[in-house]
Each structure stands twice: as structure tokens, then as C-alpha cells.
Amino acid sequence: MLTIGSASLRAALIYTRSRVIQISLSSRIAAMSTISDAITKDHRELEAYYKEVINSSDHDHQERYGNQFTWELARHSVGEELIVYPAFEKYMGGKGHAMAEKDRIEHHRVKEMLKEFQNMQPNDPNYVPKLKELWGNLEQHMNEEETDDLPALEQALQKAKGESESMAKTFGFTKMLVPSRSHPSAGEHPPFETVMGLLTAPIDHIADIFRKFPDKTISPNPSTK
Template identity: 75%
Template sequence: MFSIRLNASAIFSSATKAQSLHQAYRSFSSTSAIMSTIQDAIVKDHRELEQYYKEVVNSNDHDHQQRFGNQFTWELARHSVGEELVVYPAFEKYIGNRGKAMADNDRQEHHQVKELLKQFQNMKAEQPEFVPKIKEIWGLLSEHIKEEEEKDMPALAAALQDHKDESEKLARSFGRTKAFVPSRSHPSAGENPPFETVMGLLTAPFDHVADIFRKFPDKTVSPNPSTK
């Protein structure tokens, strides 16, 4: 009897995973149809992060701040690793030495932000350091975002003009990658593959399970990464 129950549980688990992957694939296809270029994808994330940040600092309600603080952490962690695994290698591949310098600089800036995010993600909104810490993060992140949008991404867009459909492919890859990477900050993983990739595969499942018990803005738990 125990064996039968165990097998049934394993089958159910496998079926659930298969269904989730199928739903994720459908969501990626839908998202890629709307988001045509990698520059569009990056800018969209940046605007969302800015909105989550504003929701935290412009509110005095601790529950509201906690939910959007969790959302900010969730999106920033995934966005950062997605850039490091998809976008920065594209800088190096298509822009050459200048692209490598851009990528190296961006990785260094990411590490600074990750260190601060690791501190913030474990805070409660009731703590007096909560809002000052996210403001400190945004101080660095906003400068990084400005540089990416005004210099880095336009340079990549120009370099991809002779590579038909590559920007769209990068956007799809970026979306798929974000669904399977950690949703919390892990600075010790570094910012360079393959080490970051290995660490991500190890830590992502734990992050995603823990997200189930966290509050998010839609009054539910654990946002579905396949829809972002």
C-alpha cells in the first residue's frame, strides 16, 4: 500500500511539473509576441522595478511596504541574473572589446546592488532600516539603469542591426531564463557563468519554495515567474 501511494505521489508530482512547464512555455510564447526586442524587455523590467520602489517609499502601511518590498526583491534578483546570463554575453559577442568592458562594469555594479539587496530581503517593513535600505539600493540601481538605457542597450541595438531576429531571440531567452533563476539575492554566486549558472540551479528551487510563504502585492503568494 505504501508503495502504491508513493508511486501515485511521484506521478502526481511529475504531472504537475509537466503542466507547469507547459504553462510556462505558453506564457513565454505570448510574452515574446508582445515584447519584440531585448531592449524592450530590459526597459520594461526597469519601469516595473521603479514602480515597486515607489510603492514602498511612498507608503506608510507596513503590509503594503512588505508586499512591494518582496516584489522588488523578487524582480530585481531575477532581472540581474537574467542580464548576466543573456545580455552581458551578448555585449561581449556583438560589440567586441567595448562590449566586454561594458559587461565587466555592469557586473561590478550588479554585485554592489546584490550585496545591499541581500540585507534588504531579510528585513521586515516594521524595522526602521527598511525604507532607508531600499533607498540606498535605488541610489545605485537608478544610476545603473540610466547607463544601461542611455548607453549600453542602444549600443547593443546598433550592433544587432546586421543580425536579423537576434534581438527577438535574446528577448525570448531572457524571459525563459528569468523563470528558472533564483528569486533572492546570492552575491556569493558571482556574476559570471558557469559558476553563477550552477549556483542558480542549486538555489532557485529553495527560493521558489520559500516565496510561497511570502506576501506579494496581489494579496496572494509566490508570483508565477513564467508570466513575467
């Protein structure tokens, strides 16, 4: 068991080292102006992918955009948990801690539903209903983030010049390294979640090669998102 675990960890570390090289090469690319911009951009993309699935009756189209939705939501969620929620706690004290814990609970519920959805096929009669159920929870969560959480964070970050922009850049880089499928058992708190991500991300990203995505692409490139 230890041997298997060690081998998996070595593979994860090799994978991470290769991604760090990609990060260095991508450092010339301008980051989002603020962390709120980065989060909101992801929200709009998720909404677009969701609509592509529910407004189509073509199973191939639904599968491609369902995979894209899963890919983006899984990475977005973990990125928030590793970068944004710790910032709530660091810069907003007790209020920030309460916000982060509330959001983590909401994330866990969404990740449980996403795990169910990601294992379904479009010909399953529950495919679209399950996605709509997930979206109902996710949309409410995103609206609360955009209306309440992110404005409060940006106000708190005004005292730390450049921190919001730095967080946006780190958020984008973090999404390159995290799993692209839902793993609720990893939890929502680092460092355990970080360790699980190192182990599961390479497996997820390899499996993505064999999944269908929009525009006939073979696995989206995390370094461009």
C-alpha cells in the same frame, strides 16, 4: 556531503525539467519586440514597486511591495548576466567586454545591498533608508543601460537579423528558472552562476509561497513575467 549535494542537484534538475515544460506551453505568447524593450519594461516595474514602498507608511503594504521588488530585481539581474552581458561580449568585442565587466561590478554591489534589504522587516527603522540607498545605485545603473549600453547593443545586433527579438524571448524564459532572492556569492559570470542558480532557485521559489506579495497573491508566477 556528496550525497546532500547530489540530492540537491537531482531536485534542481527535476525542478528545471518542470519549468522547461512550462516554457514550452508559454512559447505561443509573443515576446517583447526587442531585448531593450524587455529590459526597460523591467526597469519601469522596479521603479513602480520602489515607489509603493517608500510612499507608504503601512507596514503590510511595504512588506508586500518590498518582496515584489526583491523578487523582480533578483531575477532581472541574473537574467541580464546570463543573456545580455554575454551578448555585449559576443557582438561588441573589446568594448562590449568592458561594458559587461563594468555592469557586473555594479550588479554585485546592488546584489549585496539587496541581500541586506530582503532580510529586513518594514518595522525596522533602516528598512526604507536601505531601500533608498540601494535604489540610488540601481537607478544610476539603469539609466546608463538605457542611455548607453542598450542602444549600442541594438546597433551591433542590426547585423544579426532577429537576434534582439530572440534575446528578449530567451531573457523572459531565463527569468522563470533563476533564483528569486539575492545570492551575491554566486557571482556574475556563467557557468558557475548558472549551476548555483539551478540549486538555489527551487529553494527560493518554495520559500516565496510563504511570503506576502501585492494583491494578496501567494508567490508571483514567473511564467507570466
